[in-house]
Amino acid sequence: MARQQSVHALCVLAALLFAASLPSPAAAGVHLSSLPKALDVTTSAKPGQVLHAGVDSLTVTWSLNATEPAGADAGYKGVKVKLCYAPASQKDRGWRKSEDDISKDKACQFKVTEQAYAAAAPGSFQYAVARDVPSGSYYLRAFATDASGAEVAYGQTAPTAAFDVAGITGIHASLKIAAGVFSAFSVVALAFFFVIETRKKNK
Numbered sequence: 342m343a344r345q346q347s348v349h350a351l352c353v354l355a356a357l358l359f360a361a362s363l364p365s366p367a368a369a370g371v372h373l374s375s376l377p378k379a380l381d382v383t384t385s386a387k388p389g390q391v392l393h394a395g396v397d398s399l400t401v402t403w404s405l406n407a408t409e410p411a412g413a414d415a416g417y418k419g420v421k422v423k424l425c426y427a428p429a430s431q432k433d434r435g436w437r438k439s440e441d442d443i444s445k446d447k448a449c450q451f452k453v454t455e456q457a458y459a460a461a462a463p464g465s466f467q468y469a470v471a472r473d474v475p476s477g478s479y480y481l482r483a484f485a486t487d488a489s490g491a492e493v494a495y496g497q498t499a500p501t502a503a504f505d506v507a508g509i510t511g512i513h514a515s516l517k518i519a520a521g522v523f524s525a526f527s528v529v530a531l532a533f534f535f536v537i538e539t540r541k542k543n544k
Contacts, residue, residue: 370444371492379413380496381406382422382483386504393507395472401453403483403496404463416493417458417485422466424451427503430477443492449482458485476508 385400386392392399401422405414425448426437439448451474454466482497 370442372441373443373446373495374441376484376492377409377494378496379406379409379494380404380420380483380485382481382496382498384481384498384504388502388504391505391507392470394470394474394509396470398467398469399504400465400467401481401483402463402465405460406496414458414460414485414494416487417460418488419455419486419490420458420464420483421455421486422453422468422481422483423449424453424468424474424479425449425482425497425500427478427480427500429503430479443484453481470506472509474506474508476506476510478503478505480504 380403382401382403384402403420403422426434431437431439431448435447437447437450440446451471453468456464456466458464480498480500480503482495484492485494487493
């Protein structure tokens with residue numbers, strides 16, 4: 342009897358350990374298709390305009406869409422704006438692919454701003470294009486969030502009216518100048534030592 346109870350206890354313990362080792366089910370992410378497009382988002386960047394990373398800036402504004410009933414944004418506590426790759430810059434690049442599950446989306450990789458939502462007046466932010474933004478076509482997407490930080494609504498500029506960013510590539514001009522000066526000095530130094538060695542040999 343005691344032996345049977347011991348075996349049963351070991352079986353129960355093994356089952357509990359096995360259950361604990363299993364990965365917990367992933368929490369369901371918020372899907373873009375499930376959110377109301379309740380925000381009107383605009384930008385100072387014009388379609389096709391080229392902005393230079395680390396140099397230029399743009400202004401983004403957001404407000405409750407005029408088609409929404411008054412007070413529809415009563416539960417909005419915050420807003421976060423992201424810079425997203427336009428379809429032209431997603432083509433054949435899986436690491437930039439749009440996903441309906443916001444937590445898995447790879448198109449909107451760059452944070453523009455995150456701040457409290459003000460229902461009284463449109464929000465705006467001047468964004469200096471970050472130096473690490475690569476060359477490509479972009480649009481802007483804004484999410485309204487609730488008190489827990491979860492996305493509850495969104496809005497965006499038209500992906501088909503994207504603006505362009507010219508990323509920082511190659512070597513900075515100052516480094517090129519320094520390299521040129523160093524190369525010229527090396528040639529002069531080499532010629533000087535060659536002349537010195539030649540005179541030593543002649544003596």
